[in-house]
Amino acid sequence: MTQAGAHPGPVVISPVVISPVVISPVVISPVEIGPAEIDAFYQVAGARRDIRNGFLPDPVDDDALTRVLAAAHQAPSVGLSQPWDFLILRDEGVRQRLQRLAQQQREAFAATLPWPRAQAFRALKVEAILESPVNIVVTSDPTRGGRHVLGRHAQPQMAEYSAVCAVQNLWLAARAEGLGVGWVSFFDEHELAAALGLPGHLRVVAYLCLGHVAEFPPAPELVMSGWARQRPLAWAVHEGSWGQRGLPGAEPASLLADTLAAIIPPDAAAAEAARQRQGQLTKPPGSLGYLEDLSVRLAAMAGECPPPLPEPAAVAVFAGDHGVHAQGVTPWPQEVTAQMVANFLASTAVVNVIAAQVGAEVCVVDVGVAADLPAGPDRNTGPGQDTGPDRNTAPGLLPRKVRRGTADMTVEPAMSRAEALQAVEVGIETARDLVTAGSRCLVTGDMGIANTTASAALIAAFTGTDPVEVTGRGTGVDDQTWSHKVDVVRRALDRHRPDPADPLGVLAAVGGLEHAALAGYLLGAAALRVPVILDGVIACAAALAAVALSPDAAGYLVAGHRSTEPGASRTLTSLGLRPVLDLDLRLGEGSGAVLALPVVQAAARVLRDVATFDSAGVSGKKE
Numbered sequence: 001m002t003q004a005g006a007h008p009g010p011v012v013i014s015p016v017v018i019s020p021v022v023i024s025p026v027v028i029s030p031v032e033i034g035p036a037e038i039d040a041f042y043q044v045a046g047a048r049r050d051i052r053n054g055f056l057p058d059p060v061d062d063d064a065l066t067r068v069l070a071a072a073h074q075a076p077s078v079g080l081s082q083p084w085d086f087l088i089l090r091d092e093g094v095r096q097r098l099q100r101l102a103q104q105q106r107e108a109f110a111a112t113l114p115w116p117r118a119q120a121f122r123a124l125k126v127e128a129i130l131e132s133p134v135n136i137v138v139t140s141d142p143t144r145g146g147r148h149v150l151g152r153h154a155q156p157q158m159a160e161y162s163a164v165c166a167v168q169n170l171w172l173a174a175r176a177e178g179l180g181v182g183w184v185s186f187f188d189e190h191e192l193a194a195a196l197g198l199p200g201h202l203r204v205v206a207y208l209c210l211g212h213v214a215e216f217p218p219a220p221e222l223v224m225s226g227w228a229r230q231r232p233l234a235w236a237v238h239e240g241s242w243g244q245r246g247l248p249g250a251e252p253a254s255l256l257a258d259t260l261a262a263i264i265p266p267d268a269a270a271a272e273a274a275r276q277r278q279g280q281l282t283k284p285p286g287s288l289g290y291l292e293d294l295s296v297r298l299a300a301m302a303g304e305c306p307p308p309l310p311e312p313a314a315v316a317v318f319a320g321d322h323g324v325h326a327q328g329v330t331p332w333p334q335e336v337t338a339q340m341v342a343n344f345l346a347s348t349a350v351v352n353v354i355a356a357q358v359g360a361e362v363c364v365v366d367v368g369v370a371a372d373l374p375a376g377p378d379r380n381t382g383p384g385q386d387t388g389p390d391r392n393t394a395p396g397l398l399p400r401k402v403r404r405g406t407a408d409m410t411v412e413p414a415m416s417r418a419e420a421l422q423a424v425e426v427g428i429e430t431a432r433d434l435v436t437a438g439s440r441c442l443v444t445g446d447m448g449i450a451n452t453t454a455s456a457a458l459i460a461a462f463t464g465t466d467p468v469e470v471t472g473r474g475t476g477v478d479d480q481t482w483s484h485k486v487d488v489v490r491r492a493l494d495r496h497r498p499d500p501a502d503p504l505g506v507l508a509a510v511g512g513l514e515h516a517a518l519a520g521y522l523l524g525a526a527a528l529r530v531p532v533i534l535d536g537v538i539a540c541a542a543a544l545a546a547v548a549l550s551p552d553a554a555g556y557l558v559a560g561h562r563s564t565e566p567g568a569s570r571t572l573t574s575l576g577l578r579p580v581l582d583l584d585l586r587l588g589e590g591s592g593a594v595l596a597l598p599v600v601q602a603a604a605r606v607l608r609d610v611a612t613f614d615s616a617g618v619s620g621k622k623e
């Protein structure tokens with residue numbers, strides 16, 4: 001492998017001798033590849049980087065470029081159709097025009113981001129069209145070879161997938177040559193094809209910037225900038241069936257078991273350091289009241305003092321329907337759940353508006369809505385390419401339906417134990433995915449007509465409280481409906497007698513799919529040491545399930561507000577959590593939690609940024 005900054009020759013993969021320039025029609029039979037070559041291969045694969053910063057203006061040697069293209073051309077392809085072509089662009093004027101197109105797309109993307117994300121995005125470089133001396137457009141011709149290309153009839157997109165294999169070969173070969181490659185996807189494909197004057201039957205697969213570089217970063221630039229994290233391999237490998245995660249040879253473990261095993265108590269040393277630091281900040285000790293306690297807790301969660309800023313933040317609104325709706329516990333029709341999901345996706349619900357104000361992202365997780373949800377824009381890529389209903393979802397929607405609403409808990413268990421587990425795992429995955437995508441604070445949200453009834457049943461079961469004390473008025477039911485609701489909760493509990501020592505059993509008997517998913521979401525956040533802000537009574541009920549599964553998870557929960565629902569207060573007492581806000585809110589959706597976000601963020605920021613008496617030269621209080 002070559003050293004950063006050098007202008008090296010090819011990696012010679014001895015003893016396989018492959019003509020570097022000519023693609024011979026003769027197949028050279030592979031000979032043995034020894035340990036050194038294997039090692040070199042893994043080094044190249046591991047050291048390959050997407051490069052945007054630090055391209056050098058030095059010209060790229062034609063022979064080296066040809067070798068790199070030859071490697072690309074050796075890629076596998078559907079039916080050996082070799083659907084790719086490589087258009088090399090060097091002309092500065094052409095690249096300037098294309099760079100302007102990319103700039104427009106970059107701005108369009110920035111405009112869609114919550115403001116803390118937009119701010120971080122502005123600091124990122126996403127293309128090096130002008131800085132790199134060579135640009136290569138990789139196209140795919142889905143018509144090449146006629147209609148009988150082996151394997152392409154069933155999946156026409158295989159032509160493009162094959163061209164992507166060529167891109168990857170190119171990327172690896174370039175790295176071996178010491179050349180950097182950056183893939184630019186900030187293009188409207190049709191606009192780019194028109195600007196390049198490409199024939200109409202071609203698809204543009206990749207726009208690549210290539211050249212010598214000052215250095216290869218040790219990790220993806222997006223990781224180094226804090227924009228995103230990498231998923232561990234173990235999260236991505238399933239053995240035998242989807243969801244049976246584990247590396248080859250390892251005992252397959254359930255996602256829940258793995259998550260529970262990863263949760264550790266918040267760090268006492270970091271908490272103590274935060275307490276000490278609060279005493280040194282330029283303010284009277286204790287004068288920031290509960291904000292100081294919050295900062296100590298945030299430090300303990302992260303195991304760092306001062307703690308990282310809980311920004312950017314993401315709200316996941318888990319949506320599900322409830323069979324107990326049939327008991328007449330609410331005047332609202334069940335269709336409202338799906339209608340509100342559409343409202344969230346249109347960014348026009350209360351939670352969206354408050355989230356926009358505080359700069360949080362909102363995503364909606366359909367974990368159990370009874371109705372079909374509206375499809376998103378048609379992303380089919382060509383005739384006969386049905387991407388399937390789940391792949392055609394609206395932006396911002398995570399389609400993770402476990403079942404179409406729960407069963408009526410007064411008649412039968414709300415769901416099976418397996419379904420409860422599946423919903424919990426949906427929540428864990430949601431937390432993981434949001435955190436790896438860069439979120440440093442998670443916020444709970446929920447939607448489900450009749451879900452305060454299931455919440456009351458869960459809270460009564462976990463805290464051993466009589467249903468009359470923890471059943472609230474939800475959307476605002478009258479006295480008669482409230483009494484009936486209490487009776488419904490009581491009947492469900494009498495029927496199932498759920499055992500609080502068996503949290504999954506409680507969720508299955510009287511919970512909702514969104515409660516189970518929220519419990520998983522809280523556990524997922526705790527396992528990744530990320531603070532999670534609870535909204536109202538639905539999140540509280542889920543928190544009891546999560547803490548029953550892992551008592552240490554309580555250390556990562558922040559109560560966003562005190563809902564007027566009595567079950568919420570009962571839970572906060574039980575979990576020993578003090579709410580950040582107390583504003584008589586009872587909407588749900590995540591609205592109260594996201595409203596508390598700036599306070600939580602300020603708690604961390606104060607501990608990070610306020611000067612100490614020493615640093616500011618301010619005299620402390622006389623003893």
Ligand SMILES: Cc1cc2nc3c(=O)[nH]c(=O)nc-3n(C[C@H](O)[C@H](O)[C@H](O)COP(=O)(O)O)c2cc1C
Nearest residue numbers: 048049050052125126127183184185186220221222
């Ligand atoms: C299909 C594809 C499109 C990409 N588009 C862009 C892009 O437009 N801008 C950018 O900065 N990076 C882009 N990247 C690079 C990724 O951000 C990068 O591969 C990822 O962060 C991992 O980093 P690494 O390639 O250095 O391992 C793209 C990567 C791929 C595979």
